[in-house]
Amino acid sequence: MIVREKRIICTGYVGSPSGLPHCDDAGHDFKQMIDEDGTTRQHCVRTVHAEQNAICQAARYGLSLEGTTLYCSMEPCRVCAMLIASSGIGRVVARRRYHAGQDTRRILNQAGVNLDVVDDVVENYEGQ
Numbered sequence: 001m002i003v004r005e006k007r008i009i010c011t012g013y014v015g016s017p018s019g020l021p022h023c024d025d026a027g028h029d030f031k032q033m034i035d036e037d038g039t040t041r042q043h044c045v046r047t048v049h050a051e052q053n054a055i056c057q058a059a060r061y062g063l064s065l066e067g068t069t070l071y072c073s074m075e076p077c078r079v080c081a082m083l084i085a086s087s088g089i090g091r092v093v094a095r096r097r098y099h100a101g102q103d104t105r106r107i108l109n110q111a112g113v114n115l116d117v118v119d120d121v122v123e124n125y126e127g128q
Contacts, residue, residue, distance in 0.1 A: 012054030
């Protein structure tokens with residue numbers, strides 16, 4: 001969710017783009033991703049991240065995100081970090097760390113976006 005002056009202005013969800021079948025109904029569209037260290041992971045390419053959906057919702061309804069705070073369950077991925085920086089969000093509050101969050105931290109830091117992680121623990125999930 002994205003907040004301005006302690007008020008929610010938009011929310012996002014993890015799931016398929018609006019109007020398309022959700023993974024729970026259509027099944028996941030997994031693609032194999034290979035990290036620089038050779039680690040292989042499965043990633044659903046049908047899924048839009050909650051941060052991306054929240055930013056899209058703001059754009060759809062003409063809401064400026066300048067100086068807002070984004071709350072999320074784990075540090076955003078690299079792509080979400082770039083969108084956050086580009087949209088003017090000023091602060092990100094994440095509940096936990098993302099296993100591949102090095103790029104995220106670098107991007108947000110360079111863009112002047114404050115990142116606060118509540119629990120300094122890596123979020124674990126299937127396919128990680």
